[in-house]
Amino acid sequence: MAGAVLLGARGLAPLLAFGLGGFAAAGALRQLALSVRAARRRGASVVAGLVGRSSGGMIVHLGVVLVAVAFAAASAYLTGEEVRLVPGESATVAGHTVTYQGMNPPAETAQKTVFSARVQIDGGGVYEPALNRFPNATQTIGTPSVRTTLTDDVYLTLVAMPEEPGDPALIGVLVQPLVAWLWIGGGVMALGTLLALWPGERRRRVPASPAASPAEERPAGEVDDADDAGGDVPAPAVVGS
Numbered sequence: 001m002a003g004a005v006l007l008g009a010r011g012l013a014p015l016l017a018f019g020l021g022g023f024a025a026a027g028a029l030r031q032l033a034l035s036v037r038a039a040r041r042r043g044a045s046v047v048a049g050l051v052g053r054s055s056g057g058m059i060v061h062l063g064v065v066l067v068a069v070a071f072a073a074a075s076a077y078l079t080g081e082e083v084r085l086v087p088g089e090s091a092t093v094a095g096h097t098v099t100y101q102g103m104n105p106p107a108e109t110a111q112k113t114v115f116s117a118r119v120q121i122d123g124g125g126v127y128e129p130a131l132n133r134f135p136n137a138t139q140t141i142g143t144p145s146v147r148t149t150l151t152d153d154v155y156l157t158l159v160a161m162p163e164e165p166g167d168p169a170l171i172g173v174l175v176q177p178l179v180a181w182l183w184i185g186g187g188v189m190a191l192g193t194l195l196a197l198w199p200g201e202r203r204r205r206v207p208a209s210p211a212a213s214p215a216e217e218r219p220a221g222e223v224d225d226a227d228d229a230g231g232d233v234p235a236p237a238v239v240g241s
Helices: 002-006 012-041 053-076 180-197 225-229
Strands: 079-085 090-093 096-103 113-121 130-133 141-143 145-148 152-160 169-177
Touching: 012 053, 053 169, 053 180, 079 090, 079 096, 090 169, 096 152, 096 169, 113 152, 113 169, 141 152
Parallel strands: none
Antiparallel strands: 079 169, 090 096, 096 113, 113 130, 130 141, 145 152, 152 169
């Protein structure tokens, strides 16, 4: 949790999710490390320490932690803004720089007409959010363009087209962190399920020795109380009248 605060995380709910997630992940990783170490001591491979219900269940727990932390971050730190830009102008949203490069020529087909813009993100790739106009329709329908990385997703939408060439366009920018980790966590959960179903090494059972009879357990020369009771007992003396 302290690390999350140092990285700029804010809010009670996400901080609580990060703290509990870190605690659960540390416990699961410790169990996996112990399982792998035990397998290595037996002369088995590392993979042998990761298969079976116990280790597979720990990996599923790690996947659940990834999904929970990613969902908390994506929900709590979602940032969105609409910027009006002329061609060549840039704006910064949630640490990302978007540059509007202009509109593409309209692409007309029998089904629709597509109006797309060219928008560059952080000086890298160029993305093309668009508006689609269908025949006999009164409103246009947007098609977003998304840049996905391990840290966040940047969604671009063309909110309003320029009225004339060279006029500004209204661009929607939405930044959502750790979305990719939702899918990664789901993949880890699926992997853990497969490993839990995979048959692991079975421990050999040592046959129990047959129970010894009480006579065999008694030391030589020892007499039971029952034997004493069954032995010769001197008869009482008879007193004459």
